[in-house]
Amino acid sequence: MKREYIRPLIRKLESGMMNKFGQSPLYARKVTTHIDGVAVDDLVKEFGSPLFVFSEKTLREKYRETYSSFSTRYPNVAFGWSYKTNYLKAICAIFHQEGAMAELVSQMEYEKAKDLGIPGDQIILNGPHKPMETLETVLADGVTVNLDHFDEIYDLEKVADKLGKKLTVGMRLNMNTGIYPQWSRFGMNLESGQAMDAVKRMAKGGKLALGGLHCHIGTFILEPKAYAREVEKMIQFAYRVEEEFGFEIEYLDLGGGFPSKIRLKGTYLSPDVGIPSLDEYAEEICEALWKNLKPNHFPKLILESGRALIDDAGSLITTIWASKRLPDGTRAYVADAGINLLFTSFWYKFDVALDRPASGPNETSVVYGPMCMNIDAIDEGTLLPPLSRGTRLIFTPVGAYNNTQWLQFIEYRPNVVLVGEDGRVEVIREAEDLTDVARRERLPDRLRVYPKSRPTASRTG
Ligand SMILES: Cc1ncc(COP(=O)(O)O)c(C=O)c1O
Secondary structure (H helix, E strand, O other): OOOOOOOOOOOOOOOOOOOOOOOOOOOOOOOOOEEEEHHHHHHHHOOOOEEOOOEEHHHHHHOOOOOHHHHHOOOOEEEEEEEEOOOHHHHHHHHHHOOOOEEEEOOOHHHHHOOOOOHHHHHEEEOOOHHHHHHHHHOOOOOOOEOOOOOHHHHHHHHHHHHOOOOEEEEEEEOOOOOOOOOOOOOOOOOOOOOHHHHHHHHHHEEEEEEEEEOOOOOOOHHHHHHHHHHHHHHHHHHHHHHHOOOOOEEEEEOOOOOOEEEOOOOOOOHHHHHOOHHHHHHHHHHHHHHHHOOOOOEEEEEEEOOOHHHHEEEEEEEEEEEOOOOOEEEEEEOOOOOOOOOOHHHHEEEEOOOOOOOOOOOEEEEOOOOOOOOEEEEEEEEEEOOOOOOOEEOOOOOOOOHHHHHOOOOOOOOEEEEEEOOOEEEEEEOOOOOHHHOOOOHHHHOOOOOOOOOOOOOOO
16 A cells, blocks of 8 residues: 655754753653553543543542641631532532532522532522522522622612511622732622622611621632731621621631642643642631631631642543644644533643553644634643554543533533542443434424425415
């Protein structure tokens, strides 16, 4: 058989210089043949490629480790699992089994939590969009509601009238903790006096009591001291509110935002070096609590950590479908998973491992997905050895936000499996097929092309 002609190309051997912070470039020579003891090959044979794989062991270990970082430093701690980070039923169920409450931001998420049987007193509802019907339902169910804006105060007063009782709710704050850009679009601003105005308005209305404070300063916060500032400001505000209005602040909810060990695009340091440990966050937060709270006063500390609890537990297996040489000489691969499945690849650079050793010189490569779209690249700039068709790449950590932000776009979404602590593999979300895509669609009969619809009897005929 005549072999295809490939134009010879001379390229500099890329042995990998250190960057200006003394870090090596990103190589993908790591070989991952198993995930939690299960062969990647077996996983793909049984469940197909691409495939999301979650480790139950990692999920539980991470939760316990993080919980104990806080509970060993402060006596009254609760975690609320941030549904938006990953609301697959099995994932939520694992965190609930571990003792987490549900932290929700929509009616849909509330319905998901109720579907799992979560009682109202184990639910926190945040977010800027809480329709009246949602507020009525959740408040009758005993859910903790953190209000976001003035219009919600008026809505809550109407709900109080309807339910015929005074309602205790929390308030989301936003504040300057030295983090740039400051998240100011959610909640009431502290420094401008807006938050205090809101408390005054609640007191004056007489239908609402303030029972807790919430603040989520942002996501992937790399400065633990920002949380110490948040705690200090929240406590000062809580004591002012208690003194001036007689409300009792029973909880301080610090939101989420702790980073996972993932590389944010554009950062030089590897996550192992550049990302503080969760213990450092716990230390800053709990020290600030002890320093600023009155003696023997221990309001509940609530944490809504999302990505830090789950990211490490998720892997995505994808298969090299084709390789190409771009006109500028860049080595490119087409994989069967793209931004449709790894939405967070816009911001994060994942670790890429191969399922088998590969020999040959490294080349700076780009891994495209299967979308017929120019922006569909899930890895750019990693030094990859020559990869043959069928090689599997294992992307980690991908547990956070990808199974909620993924798109049903061009391709079906694949299976998601959970590797149990005993090594058993179970499907926790089935791969989609046409029924999922078409279920809600309606085709008016007059638009049917094949088989041709018969014209309906004419009015005059
Ligand atoms: C109110 C609230 N809580 C918790 C989280 C979880 O954040 P993270 O995944 O950064 O921990 C978010 C994420 O945006 C949020 O908006």
